[in-house]
Amino acid sequence: xxxxxxxxxxxxxxxxxxxxxxxxxxxxxxxxxxxxxxxxxxxxxxxxxxxxxxxxxxxxxxxxxxxxxxxxxxxxxxxxxxxxxxxxxxxxxxxxxxxxxxxxxxxxxxxxxxxxxxxxxxxxxxxxxxxxxxxxxxxxxxxxxxxxxxxxxxxxxxxxxxxxxxxxxxxxxxxxxxxxxxxxxxxxxxxxxxxxxxxxxxxxxxxxxxxxxxxxxxxxxxxxxxxxxxxxxxxxxxxxxxxxxxxxxxxxxxxxxxxxxxxxxxxxxxxxxxxxxxxxxxxxxxxxxxxxxxxxxxxxx
Ligand code: CP
Ligand code: NVA
Numbered sequence: 001x002x003x004x005x006x007x008x009x010x011x012x013x014x015x016x017x018x019x020x021x022x023x024x025x026x027x028x029x030x031x032x033x034x035x036x037x038x039x040x041x042x043x044x045x046x047x048x049x050x051x052x053x054x055x056x057x058x059x060x061x062x063x064x065x066x067x068x069x070x071x072x073x074x075x076x077x078x079x080x081x082x083x084x085x086x087x088x089x090x091x092x093x094x095x096x097x098x099x100x101x102x103x104x105x106x107x108x109x110x111x112x113x114x115x116x117x118x119x120x121x122x123x124x125x126x127x128x129x130x131x132x133x134x135x136x137x138x139x140x141x142x143x144x145x146x147x148x149x150x151x152x153x154x155x156x157x158x159x160x161x162x163x164x165x166x167x168x169x170x171x172x173x174x175x176x177x178x179x180x181x182x183x184x185x186x187x188x189x190x191x192x193x194x195x196x197x198x199x200x201x202x203x204x205x206x207x208x209x210x211x212x213x214x215x216x217x218x219x220x221x222x223x224x225x226x227x228x229x230x231x232x233x234x235x236x237x238x239x240x241x242x243x244x245x246x247x248x249x250x251x252x253x254x255x256x257x258x259x260x261x262x263x264x265x266x267x268x269x270x271x272x273x274x275x276x277x278x279x280x281x282x283x284x285x286x287x288x289x290x291x292x293x294x295x296x297x298x299x300x301x
Contacts, residue, residue, distance in 0.1 A: 242270065
């Protein structure tokens with residue numbers, strides 16, 4: 001059976017918890033191994049990346065595998081060779097695909113036409129590897145999620161969607177504050193509510209921040225939305241997480257951001273560089289979580 005990881009729902013609740021345990025163990029033991037020995041994974045990145053690319057390349061090598069990095073600029077993808085053809089070619093040479101792209105449907109197409117595992121390295125709809133590693137960063141500090149409040153303040157983007165998915169499996173309370181017109185997936189929100197997740201959407205950042213233990217935000221214009229940047233800066237005016245905003249949260253609250261950050265937009269320099277910020281621990285944990293995800297995808301069934 002070919003396993004994929006294109007969204008958090010691709011694993012069960014138990015497996016999601018196990019990913020946290022395994023990633024933590026891998027971090028503690030500086031794990032390296034041979035699971036991927038003899039395997040070559042292709043990283044197809046249609047958008048820029050620093051952390052995701054590096055943590056996958058390093059993680060795959062630490063598990064004994066090799067990587068090939070591919071972008072549209074230097075492959076036939078950029079000259080309109082259909083993805084369904086590319087998927088079949090890659091499946092004949094390689095053992096897995098780690099893909100950063102626009103629509104989630106692209107991943108479905110790669111799965112439909114390919115015959116090897118596909119891992120989501122970010123789409124417009126979700127960033128599951130990032131949110132799983134952010135959960136690891138929280139779990140290291142607060143192992144009991146049951147009385148935990150997580151805030152999402154800003155754009156209802158790919159990250160926000162994956163946080164909603166996470167709230168179905170992990171028992172924290174998630175409050176998202178997004179300006180009108182910048183909502184996350186309402187379908188995901190509805191599904192999460194039906195599944196018993198403690199998740200809520202508000203228009204008021206102060207409401208999301210009140211009593212929050214972990215405060216998340218992200219850029220106002222994601223990759224692919226560069227042309228909307230000015231309009232978005234206007235729509236998000238007043239939504240910067242600054243010291244005054246942070247004071248609304250629970251004492252000792254932590255600031256989180258998947259990075260890259262735009263200081264002076266979604267977060268002030270003071271908060272980003274201040275003692276509440278755990279953004280570089282988040283970035284480090286990408287490596288440990290990637291390895292746990294790779295183990296889940298490539299271990300024999
Ligand atoms: N957080 C994250 O995915 O960063 P990169 O875009 O650098 O991969
Ligand atoms: N929401 C951001 C995340 C970058 C890691 C984007 O999609 O550009």
